[in-house]
Amino acid sequence: MPETTIPATSTEGRAIEAPRPALWGRALRILAWLSFLSETIIIGTGGAVRLTGSGLGCSDWPLCTPESLVPILEVQGIHGLIEFGNRLMTGVVGIIALAVVLLVLHTISGRRSLIRALWFALGGIVAAAVAFAIAAPLHIPASPIALGVLLLAVIAAAVHSVRTTPARRDLVLLAWITLIGVVAQALVGGITVLTGLNPFIVGFHYTSSLLLVCVTAAFLVRLYEAPGPxxxxxxxxxxxxxxxxxxxxxxxxxxxxxxxxxxxxxxxxxxxxxxxxxxxxxxxxxxxxxxxxxxxxxxxxxxxxxxxxxxxxxxxxxxxxxxxxxxxxxxxxxxxxxxxxxxxxxxxxxxxxxxxxxxxxxxxxxxxxx
Incomplete structure (x- = not known):
């Protein structure tokens, strides 16, 4: 593929200035490829969970057991390790997706857009913590509710970011879709465990993972292409x-x-x-x-x-x-x-x-x- 270019062009096609040092462009290319590879790898690790019968290797969510974040080898054995490994991979995918979003915003729109996204992130975390604190004493699923609130915050941040970004909205939108998808996937994964591996939810979980591979592939294509009509x-x-x-x-x-x-x-x-x-x-x-x-x-x-x-x-x-x-x-x-x-x-x-x-x-x- 040719060298990455992120020419700054407004939605009307006018050229504008945007910070895009070579170092940031190189880092974005590396992260974009890592995002694509990690989304592909997690399909393999998710498949390993299913194909080895380890879908309930961790009996609870988000903890592996009601008492432990990590699997207890003497109790859950290899199935617990396989399931927990896939959960760790979800964290890796999420970190990379977040890094891509932040780097795209910094590269295209500068520090101000990046700071706004970080404020949204902080607000989402606080709102999720509040939701968890309210739900837990009521003995309702606190973790899914908190993650759902965080997902709504990410969606709100994405809408605001795309609307206020003057250039390369295609890259901004694709980066946010990936991050939203990862958060949603974590929520669906938790529901999958809590519902005892409902086959329809498991199938949806795989299909949405496949779609995220397609989105990260689209991001790579658009990253290496110039903008414009x-x-x-x-x-x-x-x-x-x-x-x-x-x-x-x-x-x-x-x-x-x-x-x-x-x-x-x-x-x-x-x-x-x-x-x-x-x-x-x-x-x-x-x-x-x-x-x-x-x-x-x-x-x-x-x-x-x-x-x-x-x-x-x-x-x-x-x-x-x-x-x-x-x-x-x-x-x-x-x-x-x-x-x-x-x-x-x-x-x-x-x-x-x-x-x-x-x-x-x-x-x-x-x-x-x-």
Whole structure:
């Protein structure tokens, strides 16, 4: 990818001044890549929790047990360690997402915008603490309520920040969406434990994690591109077919989530599944998968024949989809071994991220005419 540039441009297209030293730009690139990698890794660690039956390795939330923040090895064993490790990874993802938001604000809008965001953060923490203090004596779930209040504060900070940022609102918005998603994911993860691994909530937890991988991929693409008006860089029929492919990808992922939730890997041996027939769902899951592979192959051939901008990323996508199909067939024939299922889950997120990059390359920046 080319060197990162964050030209400061107002929403009307006028050039404005904004602090963007090379050091900050380099740090932002590193953090953006770490955000993408950490969001991908946490899908792998979350998959490990589910595939090893460690979903209730920590019986409580936000503590691991009612008496301890960390797992007690003699009581919870390896399952507690696996679940607690995934919780620690959530903290890492959150810290990186917060750092990206703060660095974007500092780089684009300067210290004043950064200070405003920090005030919002302080207000959110205080409000969450107050909510916890009120809820705890009433014997209602204090931790989810406090985290919900914090989530509302983050959303309020994001809205204010995007509205008051004069330049690169695309980067600011994507950075905030990632942070909001991480906080929301922590809340959903807690609800997942408190509801005893409800399969629908577990499926939603995975799907939203996958979407965050796509958002961080989009942030990387926009980070390496100059701002300004954009126009379609491909024929209209190609753009339409690309979006139809996205629909096929979404349907494939949804049926994949339902299939996993109905199979042998529900996160704990005593957890009830969806109640669907996993064998039938596995076949239904494969149908849109084959359609997806055909559509991606068609797009790839067309893009290379017409030399369209997304052609290289489409080649990556077609390879990812073909590997996915191969892994899917392999795991079905081998009786769904946990390792192959985990690989399948991570590859699904990377395929979705690659598709996101393809969509973002359907347009190009409008070059000003002299």
């Amino acid at each position: 954009r126009e379609r860089a491909v024929p209209k029929w190609f753009a339409i077919l690309t979006h139809v492919t996205g629909l096929a990808l979404a349907v494939t992922i949804i049926f994949g989530v339902l299939t996993t939730g109905s199979g042998p890997h529900s996160g704990d041996a005593d957890v009830l599944r969806h109640g669907f027939d996993a064998t039938i769902l596995a076949h239904v899951h494969s149908w849109p998968g084959y359609i997806l592979a055909a559509l991606v192959l068609t797009l790839t051939v067309s893009a290379w024949a017409l030399r369209l901008p997304p052609r290289r990323w489409l080649l990556v996508l077609v390879l990812a989809i073909l590997v996915q199909v191969g892994v899917g067939i392999w795991q079905a024939r081998e009786g769904l071994p946990p390792l192959l299922v985990g690989i399948h889950m991570v590859l699904a997120s990377l395929s979705a991220a690659t598709y996101t990059v393809v969509v973002l390359h359907l347009k190009r920046r409008v070059v000003a005419k002299d």
